[in-house]
Amino acid sequence: MNFVKVKKVLYVGLSFPALFFLVIFSLELLNQPEIKKLNIEEIKNVNLQSSKKANKDLNKSLMVSSEFDYKLIGYRAGLIDSSVILKKGNKEYVVSVGELLDKKYELINVSKDEVIFKSEEKLFKIENLVGK
Numbered sequence: 001m002n003f004v005k006v007k008k009v010l011y012v013g014l015s016f017p018a019l020f021f022l023v024i025f026s027l028e029l030l031n032q033p034e035i036k037k038l039n040i041e042e043i044k045n046v047n048l049q050s051s052k053k054a055n056k057d058l059n060k061s062l063m064v065s066s067e068f069d070y071k072l073i074g075y076r077a078g079l080i081d082s083s084v085i086l087k088k089g090n091k092e093y094v095v096s097v098g099e100l101l102d103k104k105y106e107l108i109n110v111s112k113d114e115v116i117f118k119s120e121e122k123l124f125k126i127e128n129l130v131g132k
Contacts, residue, residue, distance in 0.1 A: 068105070068126070070087065070088045071086065072084060072115060072126050075110055075115065075128060075130055076110070077110045077112055081096065081097070082096070082097045082107075083107075084115055086101065095107045097110060105118070106118045106119070111128070113127070114127055115128055
């Protein structure tokens with residue numbers, strides 16, 4: 001007799017969660033995504049004037065200025081770590097990529113051809129003549 005009562009309690013106890021999950025599963029099957037139609041312009045109609053203007057502005061900002069009074073006397077250009085040695089007057093400065101020179105000029109890039117510094121919105125390109 002105890003076995004029959006335990007069996008009925010288990011059936012009732014397990015039937016409620018099973019019924020609950022069956023209802024949720026049925027609702028999920030009925031729930032369909034809403035598909036909207038997108039109007040995409042053809043590439044032929046795209047205006048490229050803004051990118052040409054941006055390139056002109058970039059070329060204007062790339063300059064060698066008389067503001068930058070440092071002389072390049074050495075460099076180390078690598079894939080991971082690059083740095084330069086600059087001289088102004090009788091002082092020498094060692095600057096790595098990402099560091100500031102005199103709290104004003106940030107070293108952006110070092111290559112065997114040029115060194116690029118950034119100050120506010122201006123970029124300063126220095127031709128690398130070391131060892132040539």
